[in-house]
Every structure is written in structure tokens, then in C-alpha cells.
Amino acid sequence: MVISCCHVQCAIRQGCKPNLAFYRVPFDADRRWRWIAAINRKDWQPSKYSRICNEHFLRGKKSDDPLSPDYVPSVFAHMxxxxxxxxxxxxxxxxxxxxxxxxxxxxxxxxxxxxxxxxxxxxxNGPVLAEAENEATVSDKGTNSKCDAMCQTDLTSEDIESLQYECQQLRGETFTLKEKLKSSDLPEQGSFENNDKLKTLTGLHLFSV
The missing domain is CATH 1.20.5 (Single alpha-helices involved in coiled-coils or other helix-helix interfaces)
Structure with a gap:
């Protein structure tokens, strides 16, 4: 049996052109009624063989999304x-x-x-990040107290800024070394040297505060 479009003004039949699709009229009562109204055939009720071709849909195919215009066929010659x-x-x-x-x-x-x-x-990395945050907090406190440090020590502002910059550099190096140590069996000697240097500079910086 050759499938043909059920719309009276449509001559589309199966095989007459490529990429054709035919859709059965839905069984859902509300959607079925809307399809019948759109097809607009007088005193007509679709049978189980009734089909409508994809050329009656804006996108060329039906949609099952109720919000889509192609939820119901809408492209007809009589429009x-x-x-x-x-x-x-x-x-x-x-x-x-x-x-x-x-x-x-x-x-x-x-x-x-x-x-x-x-x-x-x-x-x-919770413990490592927490330690880094604590060090950053100490650094922030030291920055905010720069004027007090200048009054309490013989260091100049240039000396304090230089020490703060070096401390920050060493913190970054220490953090990188800690990450590397996680994947190695033995610690690198340079990590201890950097840590000692960091402790010395950090203690000097905190003393200045």
C-alpha cells in the first residue's frame, strides 16, 4: 500500500521525492483534535492508515515539544x-x-x-591551601602595619618592601616544592634551604611588625 498525505490539497505520495516522512495523527485527544482542525477536511476522521507528510511542518518534521510551532502541522496551501x-x-x-x-x-x-x-x-590539598592562606594573612597584616614597622625599627620602607617581595617569592617556591614532594619518596635538599630562608625572612618581617 502506497502511503499518501491525508490533506486533500497535497499530492505527496511515498517515493515521489527524497527525504519524505509521514506521520500518523496522534492518539492524544487534545493533540489529535488540533491536528484534525489544522488538516481542515470536512466531516473527516483519520483512520489508522491516515498519514500527513513532513512538508506541512515549518521545520520539515514534527515536534513533540508542546511549545514548538511544529507540535501541530501548520503549513498548508489554504493558509x-x-x-x-x-x-x-x-x-x-x-x-x-x-x-x-x-x-x-x-x-x-x-x-x-x-x-x-x-x-x-x-x-x-586542604592542608597545603590552609597553610598558604595563613601565610597570606600574615603578609596582609604586615602590609597594613608598614607605618608602625618603620617607627619601631631602623629599616627603611625600601628595605621592608624588598623583604616582603622576597618572602612572597619564597612562598611560591616553597608551595611548588611541596607539590613536587608529594610524588617523590625523598625530599629535595633545596626545599629545606628555602624553608630555612623563608622562616628567617618571615621572622624578621614579623618582628618588624
Missing amino acids: KTPEKRRAQKSLEKYEVREAMRKRKSQESSKTKAARALLDLSAEK
């Missing part, structure tokens, strides 16, 4: 020009909403993935 324009505008608005929804969904997925990585990193 007036204003109706066709309204249908096309409806499709354009739907596509914009879909693009925004997909973009938000992608951004949400990226945010969740980033949070998961941060949580995993915090769980793995």
Missing part, C-alpha cells in the same frame, strides 16, 4: 499570507528561546563541573 507570517514569527521566537535554554544548560553544566573540581581540589 492566508498573514497566517503564514505569524507561523514563521512563532518559529523564530521558539528557536531563540531554544538557543537561550541550551546556552543556559551548557553554562550550568560547566559551573557544576567547575564546582566539583574545586571541591575535589580542596579535599586533596
Whole structure:
């Protein structure tokens, strides 16, 4: 049996052109009624063999999204020009909403993935990060107390800034060395030297505060 479109003004039949698709009229009562109204055949009820071709849908295929204009066939020869324009505008608005929804969904997925990585990193490197935060807090306090330090010691502002810069450099080196030590069996000798130097400079800086 050759499948043909059930719309009276449509001559599309199976095999007459490539990329054709035929859709059964839905069984859902509300959607079925809307399809019958759109097909617009007088005193007609679809049978189990009734099909409508994909050329009666704006995108060339039906959609199961109730918000989509292609949830119901809407492209027919008997449609007036204003109706066709309204249908096309409806499709354009739907596509914009879909693009925004997909973009938000992608951004949400990226945010969740980033949070998961941060949580995993915090769980793995918690002690190291806490130590780094404590050192940063000490550094901030020292910066805020620069004027007091100048009054209490013989160091000049240039000396204090130089010491602060060197301390920051050594903190960065120490943090890097700690990360390397996690994957090695024996500590590197340079790490102890840097740590001793850091303690000396940090103690001098704290004393100045």
C-alpha cells in the first residue's frame, strides 16, 4: 500500500521525492483534535492508515515539544499570507528561546563541573591551601602595619618592601616544592634551604611588625 498525505490539497505520495516522512495523527485527544482542525477536511476522521507528510511542518518534521510551532502541522496551501507570517514569527521566537535554554544548560553544566573540581581540589590539598592562606594573612597584616614597622625599627620602607617581595617569592617556591614532594619518596635538599630562608625572612618581617 502506497502511503499518501491525508490533506486533500497535497499530492505527496511515498517515493515521489527524497527525504519524505509521514506521520500518523496522534492518539492524544487534545493533540489529535488540533491536528484534525489544522488538516481542515470536512466531516473527516483519520483512520489508522491516515498519514500527513513532513512538508506541512515549518521545520520539515514534527515536534513533540508542546511549545514548538511544529507540535501541530501548520503549513498548508489554504493558509492566508498573514497566517503564514505569524507561523514563521512563532518559529523564530521558539528557536531563540531554544538557543537561550541550551546556552543556559551548557553554562550550568560547566559551573557544576567547575564546582566539583574545586571541591575535589580542596579535599586533596586542604592542608597545603590552609597553610598558604595563613601565610597570606600574615603578609596582609604586615602590609597594613608598614607605618608602625618603620617607627619601631631602623629599616627603611625600601628595605621592608624588598623583604616582603622576597618572602612572597619564597612562598611560591616553597608551595611548588611541596607539590613536587608529594610524588617523590625523598625530599629535595633545596626545599629545606628555602624553608630555612623563608622562616628567617618571615621572622624578621614579623618582628618588624
